[in-house]
Amino acid sequence: MTLIKKLWIGIGVLILLSPIGLILPDWFKAGAAWGEWGAEEMQELVGYIPQGLEKLSSLWNAPLPDYAFQGWEERGLAHLSIAYIFSAVVGIAVTVGIVFAIGKFLVRRED
Amino acid sequence: MHIPDGYLSPATCGIFYVVMVPIWTMASKIAQKTLKARQVPLLAIGAAFSFVIMMFNVPIPGGSTGHAVGGVLIAILLGPWAACIAITVALVVQALLFGDGGITAIGANCFNMAFVLPFVGYYTYRLISGSSSSTSNRRVIAAAIAAYLGINCAALAAGIEFGIQPSLFHTANGQALYCPYSLNIAVPAMLGEHLLIFGWIEVIVTALVVKYFQKQDSILQKGEEL
Numbered sequence: 001m002t003l004i005k006k007l008w009i010g011i012g013v014l015i016l017l018s019p020i021g022l023i024l025p026d027w028f029k030a031g032a033a034w035g036e037w038g039a040e041e042m043q044e045l046v047g048y049i050p051q052g053l054e055k056l057s058s059l060w061n062a063p064l065p066d067y068a069f070q071g072w073e074e075r076g077l078a079h080l081s082i083a084y085i086f087s088a089v090v091g092i093a094v095t096v097g098i099v100f101a102i103g104k105f106l107v108r109r110e111d
Numbered sequence: 112m113h114i115p116d117g118y119l120s121p122a123t124c125g126i127f128y129v130v131m132v133p134i135w136t137m138a139s140k141i142a143q144k145t146l147k148a149r150q151v152p153l154l155a156i157g158a159a160f161s162f163v164i165m166m167f168n169v170p171i172p173g174g175s176t177g178h179a180v181g182g183v184l185i186a187i188l189l190g191p192w193a194a195c196i197a198i199t200v201a202l203v204v205q206a207l208l209f210g211d212g213g214i215t216a217i218g219a220n221c222f223n224m225a226f227v228l229p230f231v232g233y234y235t236y237r238l239i240s241g242s243s244s245s246t247s248n249r250r251v252i253a254a255a256i257a258a259y260l261g262i263n264c265a266a267l268a269a270g271i272e273f274g275i276q277p278s279l280f281h282t283a284n285g286q287a288l289y290c291p292y293s294l295n296i297a298v299p300a301m302l303g304e305h306l307l308i309f310g311w312i313e314v315i316v317t318a319l320v321v322k323y324f325q326k327q328d329s330i331l332q333k334g335e336e337l
Contacts, residue, residue, distance in 0.1 A: 059213070060214045
């Protein structure tokens, strides 16, 4: 097996294991990353929502917010894990597609 | 370390887009000169690796979460400019499809994670590994130190970007308009958690994969980076 093939398998394994990155923070009751709080959390932290932050924070509606389906916020970890894996597959497929497109565009013809 | 929309002022965001344009231009020029067709799959794997490793959130019990970026590893294997391209693609997809990192903050996030991180990591690795053989343990140690320095410099940069907001952008009565935490809170928070915890994930991931590559028909051995 070529090295490249082994590495792709490695990526596949990481995708399947990715819900660990969802489940561990839940088990250890860890919140958002520092500086990545939502508006309500900000209200709790500093007692107000900074005006500019409030305006800009809803600027973009991602199709798979936080690597889950829209409206799945209240679902359990099992559902969220499936959405997480699905998100990883979609995200990596798009990422890889873009890199190949860039590669095609940039690569030298000789060799 | 994915700064969301609203934490940095539009002016700050604009500056980082302006800073990143020549870096992205340079990266594509260098890739155009040196990228070989058979290296493209490895670049794609690098971007995929960075994407998925950033999904492995590691908790500080009762506190916040963080993650590795995998970018120092890509820089060691393919060079810092290729790493910049791969991480940028991963970050843009994360922002647009998953709302992980703001779209206004793509410039700043790419500066931290796709520029500072791989470049600090790469030159640290080169400096420490020196002329040692490609399979030497010194290279693994160099990779580990490079990973630690790279991610912590990126965290420091993010901490500074957060921390300068409240004194620059506030209402007449002193309420912050964007990130409300100043440098004396933001920098110790961002840097501290990466120095203590998340940086070590980057170290482990980087050192393990470099060790793995040393045992394989190695790209490291051929020294075919971009």
